Amino acid sequence: MTDMRLVVVGAAGRMGQALVRAVTAMDGVTLSAAIEREGSAALGRDAGELAGLGPLGVRITDDPLTAFAASEGVLDFTTPKASLWFAELAAQARIVHIIGTTGWVDGELEPLKAAARHARLVKSGNMSLGVNLLAALVRKAAAALGPDFDLEIVEMHHRHKVDAPSGTALLLGEAAAAGRGIALAEHSVRVRDGHTGPRPAGDIGFATLRGGSVVGDHTVILAGDGERVELSHKAEDRQIFARGAVKAALWARDKKPGLYSMADVLGLND
Numbered sequence: 214m215t216d217m218r219l220v221v222v223g224a225a226g227r228m229g230q231a232l233v234r235a236v237t238a239m240d241g242v243t244l245s246a247a248i249e250r251e252g253s254a255a256l257g258r259d260a261g262e263l264a265g266l267g268p269l270g271v272r273i274t275d276d277p278l279t280a281f282a283a284s285e286g287v288l289d290f291t292t293p294k295a296s297l298w299f300a301e302l303a304a305q306a307r308i309v310h311i312i313g314t315t316g317w318v319d320g321e322l323e324p325l326k327a328a329a330r331h332a333r334l335v336k337s338g339n340m341s342l343g344v345n346l347l348a349a350l351v352r353k354a355a356a357a358l359g360p361d362f363d364l365e366i367v368e369m370h371h372r373h374k375v376d377a378p379s380g381t382a383l384l385l386g387e388a389a390a391a392g393r394g395i396a397l398a399e400h401s402v403r404v405r406d407g408h409t410g411p412r413p414a415g416d417i418g419f420a421t422l423r424g425g426s427v428v429g430d431h432t433v434i435l436a437g438d439g440e441r442v443e444l445s446h447k448a449e450d451r452q453i454f455a456r457g458a459v460k461a462a463l464w465a466r467d468k469k470p471g472l473y474s475m476a477d478v479l480g481l482n483d
């Protein structure tokens with residue numbers, strides 16, 4: 214089979230550069246194009262040079278339409294607004310769309326479901342093997358320990374992160390809620406301040422820390438009477454997410470249109 218031609222959108226960003234490095238390093242894929250927004254200072258620069266690899270002969274442009282027409286898949290870690298636009302374009306071009314973007318709000322996922330009627334989308338708040346395994350463990354732990362164990366999710370990220378709680382924290386919250394057989398939206402507590410009163414049973418709490426250069430730390434605490442279980446993942450290098458995204462693109466290459474998760478890619482739902 215020929216190498217899968219992948220375009221990286223948001224190619225000048227932290228994850229965009231990691232994706233360019235991963236596509237270049239991994240077998241079975243080749244970098245077809247690199248996209249940034251109109252007016253970006255990165256336009257015209259070589260995507261490889263920007264990612265610290267030396268020249269690759271792929272200049273960054275602001276023309277996704279042409280890039281998507283010449284590609285089989287798009288790797289997208291940008292913003293919800295940009296990802297929704299890229300989803301429309303990817304569906305029109307009938308190419309694979311891997312979405313790592315986080316910070317989605319209610320209602321924004323509906324257009325993605327529409328796009329998935331024609332396109333193969335893989336979307337996850339965390340593309341690493343470790344976090345997706347952690348989610349499976351959290352689901353099991355929440356089911357086994359039940360609501361007598363209070364569930365709290367703590368995350369810490371670098372000072373540049375703009376959304377909270379992290380996509381990963383929410384993914385872990387969904388896993389915990391699934392383990393308990395409840396809807397996360399009806400039980401999640403994202404902020405506590407002032408005289409909150411005692412903790413209501415069944416809540417799933419989120420605590421957000423921001424600072425420095427932390428790539429991504431997550432801990433799920435299940436606190437019972439007299440004992441506590443803590444399940445943690447610490448990301449040390451953004452390449453784990455980038456490699457996961459490339460794996461997802463290769464996996465989706467021969468799949469039917471649909472909205473898939475990283476657990477599907479990794480076979481954790483089997």
Ligand SMILES: NC(=O)C1=CN([C@@H]2O[C@H](COP(=O)(O)OP(=O)(O)OC[C@H]3O[C@@H](n4cnc5c(N)ncnc54)[C@H](OP(=O)(O)O)[C@@H]3O)[C@@H](O)[C@H]2O)C=CC1
Nearest residue numbers: 223226227228249250290291295313314315338339340454
């Ligand atoms: N699922 C996962 O495994 C992971 C997800 N993430 C998520 O990925 C996203 C990006 O993170 P990060 O790389 O740190 O953020 P950055 O801000 O470093 O990168 C985002 C890039 O996307 C660009 N961009 C924004 N809008 C457009 C557009 N319309 N067209 C083209 N490019 C655009 C930005 O350009 P500009 O700066 O000009 O706005 C920027 O270069 C976040 O939502 C983050 O949470 C991060 C790591 C792992």
Ligand SMILES: O=C(O)C1=N[C@H](C(=O)O)C[C@H](O)C1
Nearest residue numbers: 315338374379380381428429
């Ligand atoms: O913005 C980041 O950096 C990260 N975002 C993702 C998230 O919101 O969970 C994944 C990872 O933790 C890094």
